[in-house]
Amino acid sequence: MSSNRKPVLLVIRDGWGKNPHPEQDQYNAVKLARTPCDDWLHANYPHPSSPPAASMSACRWA
Secondary structure (H helix, E strand, O other): OOOOOOOOOOOOOOOOOOOOOHHHHHHOHHHHOOOHHHHHHHHHOOOOOOOHHHHHOOOOOO
């Protein structure tokens, strides 16, 4: 029996993201860094834009 499912990679980067307080941007290492890989991943793959608790309810694990 062969499977037609494609492999899936779930990456959880806890603590990586946008700080809701722009006045702290000067201290945000992620905001200050050059992130070409992250920029490319966000442009080419789906990613939740809501908090994890809300987005996880929409995930299908089957």
